[in-house]
Amino acid sequence: MPASAAEYFFLIPSLAISLAIVVPLAGVLVRFRASYNPRGLALDSEGSAVPHTGPVVSSYFGMLRRVWQIEGFSGFYKGLMPQLVTALAVSLAILTFMDAPGHRHSAYRAPSAGILGTLLYSLLMMFISLPSAIITYRAITTPHKLPYFGLMKSLRVLLTPTERRQPWILYLTPGLLASQCLHVAYVTLVLAPLHRLLVPIAEESGSVAIFELSWIKISVYFTVVVVSAGILTPLEVISTRLAIQRNQASSEYNSVSQEVEGDAEEIAEYAGADEDVIGLRTDAEPYTGLLDCGKTIINEEGFMALYKAWWLTFFGGLVSAFA
Structure with a gap:
């Protein structure tokens, strides 16, 4: 059944309200998980040990304060445009093609097609939105003040010349697709079935929704969520690190700096900022995959770096x- 005109009419204001709340919180989270805080000494070009001189932020709320102090209110909405475009496109597609009868009152969700069908649908949506996610993460972590409507100028800052010439190479970012697939697979194949088994579902009795509560099941599901956070949080931290790792034509470039072209010189940084909000890993050796990223984070920053903002x-x- 096609969506009503009212649903299309209220789509924009509902998206605006949700993004106004979600974008700042997600932006702080991306910065916190992307920040590089080595616990040991680094080696300079002559092999001498030097201490880490970048900013050290140890909490989510500490990062929130730092964003406010350095970038101000506008800093909380870095990455807004790619998120808005993606959310609008996905919402329109679901409203037009997938909004099943009987679910008008609830949040839009994947079509009910069994576990495998839902897995394929989720993987497809992840695959389609992956370039947008990469651009969003880089827009959030860049020190440059990107224009909201200057698409090409922003892409010259966020993507390397290699990535602009060969955009499909974003899918080949070492380990990123694997980490995203593992995240989707765990949520779809493990967490979702346990949710259906353990969480009470409302049953209609006249005009009243009645929940059949089982405190044993709720306690078990609470444990499942705790364990799931322990599994999913490292994947989310690794995905963040890999998404901001740029794909270069030559191995001489490191994982976070751009190929030399001068594009970023045209974009101003935030006024009055004497330092960046976060420090990024600048080792000559980039992460080579999912496992390498995890091991490198543990070796350089400690095990708990994989659990930033686990809560x-x-x-x-x-x-x-x-x-």
Whole structure:
């Protein structure tokens, strides 16, 4: 059944409200997980040990304060445009082609097609939105003040010349597609079935929705969410690190700096900022894959660096259980 005109009419204001809340919180989270805080000494070009001189932020709320102090209010909305375009395109597609009868009152969701069907649908949506996610993460972590409507100028800052000439190379970013697929597979094949098994589903009794509560099942699902946060948070941290790692034509370039072309010189940085909000890893050796990224983070920054803002992943699992 096609969506009504009212649903299309209210799509923009509903997206605006949700993005106004989500974008700042997600932006702080991306910065916090992308920040490079080595625990040991680095070696300079002559082999001498030198301490890390970049900013060290140890908490999510510490990162939030730092964004406000250095970039101000506008800094919270870095990455807004790619998220808006992606959300609008996905919402229009779901409204037009996938909005099934009986679900008008609830949030839009993947079509009910069994576990394998949902897995394929989720993987397809992840694959389609992956370039947008990469651009969003880089827009959030760049020190440059990107224009909201200057698409080509922004892409010259966020993508290397190699990536602009061969955009498909974004899918070949070492380890990124694997980490995203593992995340989708775990949520779809493990978390979602356990959610259906353990979380009470509302049953209609006249005009009243009745929940059949089982505290044993709820306690078990709470444990499942805790374990899931322990599995998913490292994948999310690794995905963030890999998404901002640029694909270069030559191995002489490191993982976070652009190929020399001078494009970024045209884009101003935030006024009054004497330092960047976060420090990024600038080793000559980039992450070579998912496992290498995880091991390198542990070796250089410690095991707990893989669990930055784990409580947000945990809280998200609890909220989604009763959404």
